[in-house]
Amino acid sequence: xxxxxxxxxxxxxxxxxxxxxxxxxxxxxxxxxxxxxxxxxxxxxxxxxxxxxxxxxxxxxxxxxxxxxxxxxxxxxxxxxxxxxxxxxxxxxxxxxxxxxxxxxxxxxxxxxxxxxxxxxxxxxxxxxxxxxxxxxxxxxxxxxxxxxxxxxxxxxxxxxxxxxxxxxxxxxxxxxxxxxxxxxxxxxxxxxxxxxxxxxxxxxxxxxxxxxxxxxxxxxxxxxxxxxxxxxxxxxxxxxxxxxxxxxxxxxxxxxxxxxxxxxxxxxxxxxxxxxxxxxxxxxxxxxxxxxxxxxxxxxxxxxxxxxxxxxxxxxxxxxxxxxxxxxxxxxxxxxxxxxxxxxxxxxxxxxxxxxxxxxxxxxxxxxxxxxxxxxxxxxxxxxxxxxxxxxxxxxxxxxxxxxxxxxxxxxxxxxxxxxxxxxxxxxxxxxxxxxxxxxxxxxxxxxxxxxxxxxx
Amino acid sequence: xxxxxxxxxxxxxxxxxxxxxxxxxxxxxxxxxxxxxxxxxxxxxxxxxxxxxxxxxxxxxxxxxxxxxxxxxxxxxxxxxxxxxxxxxxxxxxxxxxxxxxxxxxxxxxxxxxxxxxxxxxxxxxxxxxxxxxxxxxxxxxxxxxxxxxxxxxxxxxxxxxxxxxxxxxxxxxxxxxxxxxxxxxxxxxxxxxxxxxxxxxxxxxxxxxxxxxxxxxxxxxxxxxxxxxxxxxxxxxxxxxxxxxxxxxxxxxxxxxxxxxxxxxxxxxxxxxxxxxxxxxxxxxxxxxxxxxxxxxxxxxxxxxxxxxxxxxxxxxxxxxxxxxxxxxxxxxxxxxxxxxxxxxxxxxxxxxxxxxxxxxxxxxxxxxxxxxxxxxxxxxxxxxxxx
Numbered sequence: 001x002x003x004x005x006x007x008x009x010x011x012x013x014x015x016x017x018x019x020x021x022x023x024x025x026x027x028x029x030x031x032x033x034x035x036x037x038x039x040x041x042x043x044x045x046x047x048x049x050x051x052x053x054x055x056x057x058x059x060x061x062x063x064x065x066x067x068x069x070x071x072x073x074x075x076x077x078x079x080x081x082x083x084x085x086x087x088x089x090x091x092x093x094x095x096x097x098x099x100x101x102x103x104x105x106x107x108x109x110x111x112x113x114x115x116x117x118x119x120x121x122x123x124x125x126x127x128x129x130x131x132x133x134x135x136x137x138x139x140x141x142x143x144x145x146x147x148x149x150x151x152x153x154x155x156x157x158x159x160x161x162x163x164x165x166x167x168x169x170x171x172x173x174x175x176x177x178x179x180x181x182x183x184x185x186x187x188x189x190x191x192x193x194x195x196x197x198x199x200x201x202x203x204x205x206x207x208x209x210x211x212x213x214x215x216x217x218x219x220x221x222x223x224x225x226x227x228x229x230x231x232x233x234x235x236x237x238x239x240x241x242x243x244x245x246x247x248x249x250x251x252x253x254x255x256x257x258x259x260x261x262x263x264x265x266x267x268x269x270x271x272x273x274x275x276x277x278x279x280x281x282x283x284x285x286x287x288x289x290x291x292x293x294x295x296x297x298x299x300x301x302x303x304x305x306x307x308x309x310x311x312x313x314x315x316x317x318x319x320x321x322x323x324x325x326x327x328x329x330x331x332x333x334x335x336x337x338x339x340x341x342x343x344x345x346x347x348x349x350x351x352x353x354x355x356x357x358x359x360x361x362x363x364x365x366x367x368x369x370x371x372x373x374x375x376x377x378x379x380x381x382x383x384x385x386x387x388x389x390x391x392x393x394x395x396x397x398x399x400x401x402x403x404x405x406x407x408x409x410x411x412x413x414x415x416x417x418x419x420x421x422x423x424x425x426x427x428x429x430x431x432x433x434x435x436x437x438x439x440x441x442x443x444x445x446x447x448x449x450x451x452x453x454x455x456x457x458x
Numbered sequence: 459x460x461x462x463x464x465x466x467x468x469x470x471x472x473x474x475x476x477x478x479x480x481x482x483x484x485x486x487x488x489x490x491x492x493x494x495x496x497x498x499x500x501x502x503x504x505x506x507x508x509x510x511x512x513x514x515x516x517x518x519x520x521x522x523x524x525x526x527x528x529x530x531x532x533x534x535x536x537x538x539x540x541x542x543x544x545x546x547x548x549x550x551x552x553x554x555x556x557x558x559x560x561x562x563x564x565x566x567x568x569x570x571x572x573x574x575x576x577x578x579x580x581x582x583x584x585x586x587x588x589x590x591x592x593x594x595x596x597x598x599x600x601x602x603x604x605x606x607x608x609x610x611x612x613x614x615x616x617x618x619x620x621x622x623x624x625x626x627x628x629x630x631x632x633x634x635x636x637x638x639x640x641x642x643x644x645x646x647x648x649x650x651x652x653x654x655x656x657x658x659x660x661x662x663x664x665x666x667x668x669x670x671x672x673x674x675x676x677x678x679x680x681x682x683x684x685x686x687x688x689x690x691x692x693x694x695x696x697x698x699x700x701x702x703x704x705x706x707x708x709x710x711x712x713x714x715x716x717x718x719x720x721x722x723x724x725x726x727x728x729x730x731x732x733x734x735x736x737x738x739x740x741x742x743x744x745x746x747x748x749x750x751x752x753x754x755x756x757x758x759x760x761x762x763x764x765x766x767x768x769x770x771x772x773x774x775x776x777x778x779x780x781x782x783x784x785x786x787x788x789x790x791x792x793x794x795x796x797x798x799x800x801x802x803x804x805x806x807x808x809x810x811x812x813x814x815x816x817x818x819x820x821x822x823x824x825x826x827x828x829x830x831x832x833x834x835x836x837x838x839x840x841x842x843x844x845x846x847x
Binding site for chain 2: 005006007009010171184185187188189191192193195196206207210211214247250259260261262264265266398399400401402403413417422425426428430431432434435436439440443444445446
């Protein structure tokens, strides 16, 4: 079940209606668990067993951890369990294929059987959320939640279950403990966030997807202009798709009285790669910062040591996104970009003299180039696209002007948000007008298919 | 207007200056945060647009049907337009002729259809006008939905409802198969109950269809897509016409049907052979259940319903098949009599006046109209000046 499909509407009306009735009672969290499991099981009820298993194991491990003197051992049990789930469902095929390639390369006839499993939706998100919680407990940053229902509600909270934000226990768990208050402004805020997210998804992301899918399905049939435009369109598509999901998730949670962290903050206005990752998928980048980069040593050593940590963290981040070498390369490219921009930012000329707009264009160009590896179906496709961008001739890209206008419109809006013109966007009449226009566009012109969110596959 | 309160609202008091971590997170990266009052204003504007846009649209869209108008084939699933046409026909015609491609006139131009001939024949006497409300390719299950959701304007009128037995010639036509079957007009059949096993649309799409039936703005949106955007949504249309403006694609004049003037040969001239149709039982027929539902829908709206059974091409059937068909006809007749629905069962047309199993050719329509005008029941119900029920 996705937020932007018609199925979600009756589901939410029932779930929310009952929730408003029980939100101050002791059944509130139980109701959240029930509706979250319905939401998740709607796609495939069998995978409810995985989330239930993960929840129970981590709950039991936490109970053992707080009582035991061997806390590290119990933490390891939980981490190994989480990594096993990810490995089994997400990386099984990748590992098998690579072993088979190696066996084939050394002339062996033996090949491992390909595991035919579906990746449970949102597995990486709730495993990371739960893992972060256990590490925080181990470090003593948060107290263990003794109530199983509250623990299960934290793990399975449906607005953020499928694609995050990967909310921290320190932020989210206390909200399950506090008596919940839902004010009319919470509802209005929830609706505001949801409508923006819905517009981003169905009017922008799904629209751009048509062009991107066409070009990336057979890159050998297209020349430079089409490949460049499709890559730029994908940069916007994935932003609208993922930030749209996040907006809707935060909106649903907000309407229920929960505050979920900001996950995107105009990432394409970033002036450096580090800045980009402080604006893009903030919950994941801070997760990697806190649980991978800093434990690796962070920037406490010399520049080479820091560069190594940045690279390692970004490669792992790439692998988190998908079990394929293209994702590893994408992560490594970002790692390299971060190392280079860190070095550039130390130089006074770049820091002080280089125009902000030039930096923004540079970062956008680099990030967009890296998206090629993220989006391409295979490594050879990615190489082909890069080669053709630089070597093929010019031909009509047949990119709809409507799509270019939509991308341009959003870019202008973002620049306005980031400038002194922001005050014009803050007037009530502009807000109301834009909301009416967005709603009308979604109702009248958007596709009815309800394409899945890109990040659900991670 | 009142701006949203940007101060943090907490469930329980905290020492001054302290903010809970989850409340320190910014609301959003954009400025689209509306207060409750602003939302109420937005919803009021939306409500106004929901009501007014579909109603104002006919003022700028050129839709002027002539007396022989029929829904163009390309707009067969433009149900909003059908509802507009119903309003027009209810205001300009005395009798509505409702049915599938037999009423629509699949093999003939509009001025050779059944409604045209009926108008011509009665024009000299009772001066009644008959509107062609047929939809090419519609079947009883869809027809029941069409009348229920989009035919509200047909109220207090005389209605001729055509019963085409073609839809009972096999389990597939009768929507009785369990295997997925892409039949015509799926948006008109029941989406949840009663369940049609061969209909396998996804639940979100079924919900959208249910919403569309109830929200005129969605119907109107579908009309724009069907009439001007080649039945595509805006994005898909833009992909097909990358450098065109969507506004340029809307000339505000409905596409004109491309009517054929070609004379179609009869079924036997094309070498057709007698067929053994695997008829379904009337008792278990899905399409028959829906046909009865269509009658009830029309009668509930104070219409006078007159059913025309067939005439099916009996020359095209084997003897065994003909025997089964006659049983079905008898069953239909019995039900109509029991329920006091006036009807006519015209005699089969000569063999060379059929284009196929159920569609008459131009001369066949003329003869059928004549047969109806000679039918006592038809005269008393349809041609009489009596007020409808």
